Amino acid sequence: MLSLIIRRSLRADSARLRARLLLAMTAAGLLSACGDGASEVQTFVVDVQVTLPETFAQSAAAGARVLLTSTERNVTDTVVADAQGLARFPRVLPGSYIIASSLALDPDRALALTGQRAALTLNALDPARAIVTAPTGPFAQRLSGSRLGDLVIKEVYYSASRTPSGGTYFSDQFVEIYNNATDTVYADGLLIADAFGPAGQINPTTVPTPLQSQTGSVFVSSIYQIPGTGRQHPIAPGRSIVIAQDGIDHRNDPNGNPASPVNLASADWETFNLRPDGRDLDSPSVPNLTRVVHRGGFDWLMPVFGPGLVIFRSANVAALDSTLVPGTTGTWVTRVPNELVVDAFEALQNGNSAAYKRIPAALDAGFVFATGTYTSESARRRIATTIGTRRVLRDSNNSSADFEILARPTPRGFAAP
Numbered sequence: 001m002l003s004l005i006i007r008r009s010l011r012a013d014s015a016r017l018r019a020r021l022l023l024a025m026t027a028a029g030l031l032s033a034c035g036d037g038a039s040e041v042q043t044f045v046v047d048v049q050v051t052l053p054e055t056f057a058q059s060a061a062a063g064a065r066v067l068l069t070s071t072e073r074n075v076t077d078t079v080v081a082d083a084q085g086l087a088r089f090p091r092v093l094p095g096s097y098i099i100a101s102s103l104a105l106d107p108d109r110a111l112a113l114t115g116q117r118a119a120l121t122l123n124a125l126d127p128a129r130a131i132v133t134a135p136t137g138p139f140a141q142r143l144s145g146s147r148l149g150d151l152v153i154k155e156v157y158y159s160a161s162r163t164p165s166g167g168t169y170f171s172d173q174f175v176e177i178y179n180n181a182t183d184t185v186y187a188d189g190l191l192i193a194d195a196f197g198p199a200g201q202i203n204p205t206t207v208p209t210p211l212q213s214q215t216g217s218v219f220v221s222s223i224y225q226i227p228g229t230g231r232q233h234p235i236a237p238g239r240s241i242v243i244a245q246d247g248i249d250h251r252n253d254p255n256g257n258p259a260s261p262v263n264l265a266s267a268d269w270e271t272f273n274l275r276p277d278g279r280d281l282d283s284p285s286v287p288n289l290t291r292v293v294h295r296g297g298f299d300w301l302m303p304v305f306g307p308g309l310v311i312f313r314s315a316n317v318a319a320l321d322s323t324l325v326p327g328t329t330g331t332w333v334t335r336v337p338n339e340l341v342v343d344a345f346e347a348l349q350n351g352n353s354a355a356y357k358r359i360p361a362a363l364d365a366g367f368v369f370a371t372g373t374y375t376s377e378s379a380r381r382r383i384a385t386t387i388g389t390r391r392v393l394r395d396s397n398n399s400s401a402d403f404e405i406l407a408r409p410t411p412r413g414f415a416a417p
């Protein structure tokens with residue numbers, strides 16, 4: 001019967017391929033004489049063990065589709081992996097194969113495995129696997145795959161601090177960006193910007209931004225960018241980067257505030273606004289973000305009443321539209337279309353400030369607020385679940401639900417320093 005299978009499969013092949021296969025079988029010493037004079041060839045049991053990415057909650061890729069394709073015969077067999085992620089091909093002819101696996105996760109299964117409710121397709125490929133002797137064990141296939149845009153704003157310390165004598169100090173503000181995905185994400189080129197508009201009824205004449213009605217875009221004042229050529233600044237799953245306004249130990253630096261809650265001397269980046277008067281401090285130990293557009297203060301200052309922030313990507317940030325804010329004579333903003341936004345965060349002055357929202361609801365349906373200004377409070381994204389040691393942060397595109405206000409910031413961590 002086996003020889004029949006061989007003959008049938010060879011019939012359609014060219015004489016050259018047939019010669020190659022027979023040569024391979026001879027070399028492997030696999031030919032044996034048959035009673036009718038035809039040759040019978042040995043076949044192998046081939047097992048493929050499919051596993052999920054290392055950062056997932058389980059290892060076995062149950063239900064993965066495994067495709068074994070003969071490169072000589074251009075024939076594909078498909079087997080669905082069992083509950084242990086094992087796919088067994090019972091009769092494999094000697095030859096060269098492509099082994100490919102795929103697994104489509106629906107939102108519920110993705111949630112259980114990754115902590116995020118979003119459909120996901122995983123893949124693995126072994127493009128050239130020679131099988132000329134009986135395998136001694138299963139061939140391993142490790143699936144990989146990730147959604148795009150899995151960087152999230154993890155923490156925003158905007159309220160700033162009081163000095164021991166009761167003065168105000170805001171150079172210790174920072175933003176932390178976290179890789180909420182299951183694969184490494186590169187920060188290269190990531191853009192960060194602050195939404196234009198007041199955070200609430202700061203004074204009796206304050207009105208919400210007139211750009212609120214344009215819900216398809218975020219209108220931003222200053223834009224800074226993480227440098228890099230594409231793969232220079234990896235962020236591993238469950239890790240983060242800290243962007244300081246000034247990358248110094250604010251508690252001990254002569255320019256700092258002994259009552260500041262943070263040491264940012266080991267921040268990953270700082271915003272540096274080069275000015276003729278040198279008023280912004282350039283910490284030598286912390287690399288500077290690229291200043292794309294700077295409108296406003298002597299540094300990239302977040303409103304202590306509450307900022308709206310976006311992180312976004314654009315292949316050509318210089319080409320984004322700038323527009324004059326209606327009702328002003330010289331206030332310019334840059335329009336960032338919603339579809340470029342990777343994540344958004346909004347804090348407003350207090351619980352009655354909803355009318356002042358600057359971030360469109362499609363990107364962030366809520367807002368968070370501190371008890372006041374210069375309180376050292378920090379807004380941090382809540383933890384949705386923990387898989388292994390990796391925290392998966394809540395991301396429902398609603399800062400009201402996703403963030404909580406902490407009494408003290410927790411840069412690059414989850415415990416107070």
Ligand SMILES: [Ca+2]
Pocket residue numbers: 244245246247270271272273280281299300
């Ligand atoms: Ca700075």
Ligand SMILES: [Ca+2]
Pocket residue numbers: 247270272282283284285286287288
């Ligand atoms: Ca610096």
